[in-house]
Amino acid sequence: MYDIGTVYEPKTVEEAVRMRCEHPQAVIIAGGSDVLIKIREGKLAGADLISIFGLDELRGVHMEEDGTLVIGSLTSFAHITADPLIREHIGVLGEAVDMVGGPQIRAIGTIGGNTCNGVTSADSASTLFAWDAIIELTGPEGIRRMPIRDFYLSAGKVDLREGELQTSIRIPRKAWEGYKGFYIKYGMRRAMEIATTGCSVNVKLSEDKKTLEDLRIAFGVAGPVPRRAESTENTFRGQALTASLPGEIGKAVLADVQPRDSWRASKDLRLHLCSTMAERAFREAVSRSGGEL
Amino acid sequence: MSQYKLVTCRINGKERSAMVDVRASLADMLRNEYSLTSVKKGCEVGECGACAVIIDGECYNSCIYLAIWADGKEIETVEGLVGPDGELSDLQQAFVEETAIQCGFCTPGFLMEAECFLRRGEIYTDEELRKLLSGHLCRCTGYDNILRAVKKTMLQRNQ
Numbered sequence: 540m541y542d543i544g545t546v547y548e549p550k551t552v553e554e555a556v557r558m559r560c561e562h563p564q565a566v567i568i569a570g571g572s573d574v575l576i577k578i579r580e581g582k583l584a585g586a587d588l589i590s591i592f593g594l595d596e597l598r599g600v601h602m603e604e605d606g607t608l609v610i611g612s613l614t615s616f617a618h619i620t621a622d623p624l625i626r627e628h629i630g631v632l633g634e635a636v637d638m639v640g641g642p643q644i645r646a647i648g649t650i651g652g653n654t655c656n657g658v659t660s661a662d663s664a665s666t667l668f669a670w671d672a673i674i675e676l677t678g679p680e681g682i683r684r685m686p687i688r689d690f691y692l693s694a695g696k697v698d699l700r701e702g703e704l705q706t707s708i709r710i711p712r713k714a715w716e717g718y719k720g721f722y723i724k725y726g727m728r729r730a731m732e733i734a735t736t737g738c739s740v741n742v743k744l745s746e747d748k749k750t751l752e753d754l755r756i757a758f759g760v761a762g763p764v765p766r767r768a769e770s771t772e773n774t775f776r777g778q779a780l781t782a783s784l785p786g787e788i789g790k791a792v793l794a795d796v797q798p799r800d801s802w803r804a805s806k807d808l809r810l811h812l813c814s815t816m817a818e819r820a821f822r823e824a825v826s827r828s829g830g831e832l
Numbered sequence: 833m834s835q836y837k838l839v840t841c842r843i844n845g846k847e848r849s850a851m852v853d854v855r856a857s858l859a860d861m862l863r864n865e866y867s868l869t870s871v872k873k874g875c876e877v878g879e880c881g882a883c884a885v886i887i888d889g890e891c892y893n894s895c896i897y898l899a900i901w902a903d904g905k906e907i908e909t910v911e912g913l914v915g916p917d918g919e920l921s922d923l924q925q926a927f928v929e930e931t932a933i934q935c936g937f938c939t940p941g942f943l944m945e946a947e948c949f950l951r952r953g954e955i956y957t958d959e960e961l962r963k964l965l966s967g968h969l970c971r972c973t974g975y976d977n978i979l980r981a982v983k984k985t986m987l988q989r990n991q
Contacts, residue, residue, distance in 0.1 A: 545835060546854040546900065568898075575857075575896045576877050592901050617890065641967025642945065643884055643893045730966030731879055 541578050544587040552596065552677055552706060558589050560679055560702040565589045567704055569613055569652040572644055597651070597706055600624050606712030612651025612705045616663075617642070619650060629710060631720035635666040635739060638724045641731050651705045654690070657697045657764070660734045664691075664765040666722050668757035669739040671714040678703035691764035717743045718753070721823035723816045735804045736760045738816035742824040744780070748831070751778050754821070756788070761796035761813050768795035768817065780825065782832050789818030839903045843868070844912030852899045858892075859883045861899035862909060870910035870940040874969070881968030884941035885909050891948040893967075910940040913947065923947055923985045930981035934972030941968050946982045955990055958983070 547565060549555035558565070565587035568574045577583040591597070597613035600622045608628060610619065616636035619625055625633045639645055639653070639662045653661045654674065667687050674690040676683045679702040687708075690698050699705065720741035726732035737759035743752045753776055756768040771791040778784065798809035825832055840849040843866060850865045857876075862868040862885065871894055874882035878896035885894045886908040913921040920928070923946060933939050942965065949956075949964050956964065961979055970978060 540853065540860055541855045541857065541898075543855045546898075548900070571896055571898065572878055575898075579877055590898065590900070592898070640878075641881070642964060643881060643891055643967045644878060646890045646892050647878075647897065730963070 541575060542581075542584040543578060544585050547587070547589045548593060549589065549591065550593070552594060552704070555589060555591050555594065555704055556677060556679055556702055559704060562587060562589065563701055567591060567655070569649045569655075570615065570647040572640070572648045573652060573656050591704060606716070608710040608715065610650055610708045610710075612655075612707055613649045614651075616645035616648050616650065616653075620645070628715050629670055629720070631722050631739065631741070632663070632666050632670065635662045635722040635724070635737075638662050638722075638734075644731075650708060654687070654708070655697055655699060655705050657691060657693075657695045659694065659762065659764050660737065660760045661765070662722075662724060662734060662737060662759070665737045665757040665759035666720070666739040667708060667710075668765050668767055669720060669741045669755045670710050670718075671755070673709040673711065674705060675707040675709055676700075676703045677706040682706075684709070687765075688767065694763040718755075719743075719824055719827040721820045721827065723820050725812050725816065733803070734759055736798065736809050736812040736816065738813065738820050740817065740820035740824045742821065742828055742830075744825070744828045744830045748829050749780055751775060751780055751784070751825075754788075754824075756792060756795075756817055756821070758792075758796055758813060758817075761798045761809065766796070768792045771795055771817075780830050780832055785818045785822045785825075785832060788821050789814040792817040837900050837903070839899055841902045841904060842906045844908055854898070854900050856899040858885070858887075858894035858897040858899050858902050858907075861902065862894060862907070868909045868911050872937055872940055874937065874941075879969070880938070881941040881945065882938050884944045884968070886944055886948050889948070889951075891945045908944065908947075910943055913943065921947075922988060923950070923981070926981040926985045926988075927978070930977045930984060932973060932977040932981040938968055938970040938972075942970070942978055942982075946985070950982070950986055950989060953990065955986065961986075 547558045568588045568590050597611040620633040620637045653663045672687045718741045722739040724734045724737045739757045741755040796813045800806045835854045836851045839852045862871045872882035874880035876895045878893045883895040
């Protein structure tokens, strides 16, 4: 038995928004693999819950006419990994969420929950940063959309306002078309582990595969929230592919990250990881794009 | 103030209904309402896998699944694996033959996980099997015998 107050079970998104306004103290529970643990630990003991688990309209992946990929916020990690649209267009997201926890966690954990709890280590978050994902929120005043980097305010805090819930994650065509990516998670073990640091890289090569038209490098646990290596991206965008490029990128990202010491790993280890993972993930992303270094 | 909800679901092929406390986990409901004690409570925070059950064809940890979410779902536990006269399933028999059991506490979770993915009818490599089984902790066997039992059943079923 959990120490829960009242459970509200909306049947529609509209009703969920209304319940959020009526019960601002209540916590949203999606798959529960974070919220129920916090209740068990005592951090959320006695909380009232708004269970959106039954809102099947928020499950699944589809593509809009303009090529925007839309991932319902309640889509589980397992379903994202198995989804044909994800596999075809943004396969690295399916690979990244396939590293979350273990199989049963991936069956219940949702991508909306993973981003709304605001933690920097979320395996989906760094990859969504690398895809320039747009977060869609539905609230009493209607729909609000924002780039994922604006959604993360500070450690554990996202821009989810009173009455709102996250309803989808959107990846516009211009963000995915022509890009290939690679995600590396570093942890002490391969299952049931939180990333010590994670790195997700996307690249877009020119048609002749000789030039780096664009690159996006994103990190988890290299700062209080997931982040992009912007100065590195600006420096190397447009450069010719050369054998020394991955190493140079690996060095450059050190100026873009601010990891800290924690009980999980030291700052120095994380700096080393950021550099090495950016280099390796870039190498793999180029190779997946058909480029040679 | 207690809050209850009528939860109707199919459990091991039978339609069942009960008024359930909204604070209950599915593991609580299966054990307390239906005496399905194969569902073990190990960690109760979704880490050990001892409480795993199949819900609508996917394997979940029932300790971090609210009982009220089970309404309208099809649930399977180890009690549903055995034959009409209590005969062990091929998978359970393989666990016996390969000594994949010692204390037995993790066994129901491993059985339901393996049953769930073996039904897909695919042949997995050892590495893939290890990943598929990675959400379960076992303090006794060192996992090798469990892997062997699952692999044996997979090969038998796909002959």
